[in-house]
Amino acid sequence: MKIKEASINDNEILTEITKKSKSYWGYSEKQILKWNDNLTISAAYIENNCVFELINNNEIIGYYSYLVKEEKNVILDNLFILPEYIGKGFGKYLMTDFLNRMKNGKFExxxxxxDPNAENFYLKIGFKKxxxxxxxxxxxxxxxxxMSL
Structure with a gap:
């Protein structure tokens, strides 16, 4: 298992992961279609932002992305895992990598x-609502x- 920077050529795979992961929480196909623009990861998005993908057995199974809001503040924009890997520690693995990157940087x-369904996940990691x-x-x-760092 490894985490690496995403390639712009992975945009379709990351979009598929995003939509499948969102659907896992019971949102209808109609709702997913309404959110299509927000759930699409374009090559330009990958090129212009920090996107890291989780690879397990040579397959991309999840990713996260973040945006630098201000000099010391970051927005975690996305964190998605394929449904068959949800609840098995892969999300925590991604979050640990993300938090280590943030703590090793200049961010505060x-x-x-x-998503309301993921609130408890973030609370357990140490975020506050x-x-x-x-x-x-x-x-x-x-x-x-x-979360303050």
Whole structure:
């Protein structure tokens, strides 16, 4: 198992992982189609942002990406794993790699908008919920989370 920087040629695989992972939480195919633009990882996105993929047995099974918001603040933009690997420690493995990169850099704070289904995952890692915002789905709110380094 290894983590490496994503190649712009991996954009379709990363988009597939994103959509499959999101679907795992029970969102309908119709809803996934509504979110298509937000769930698509373009070659330009990979080229312009920090994207790292998790490879297991020569297969990309997950990834994370982050954006540098300000000099000392980072946004964890994506963290997705193929459904068959969810709940088996691979997400934690990705998060550990991400946090190590952040702690070894000049960053002081990480923020993210969590899917409601992933909120507990981030809480266990050490993030704190600092707010939430209403989504396009009735009675669904996205937690806004933060961690100081």
């Amino acid at each position: 704070k990480i923020t993210l908008n969590s 600092i707010g939430e915002f209403k989504t396009s789905i009735k009675n669904r709110f996205m937690p806004i989370m933060e």
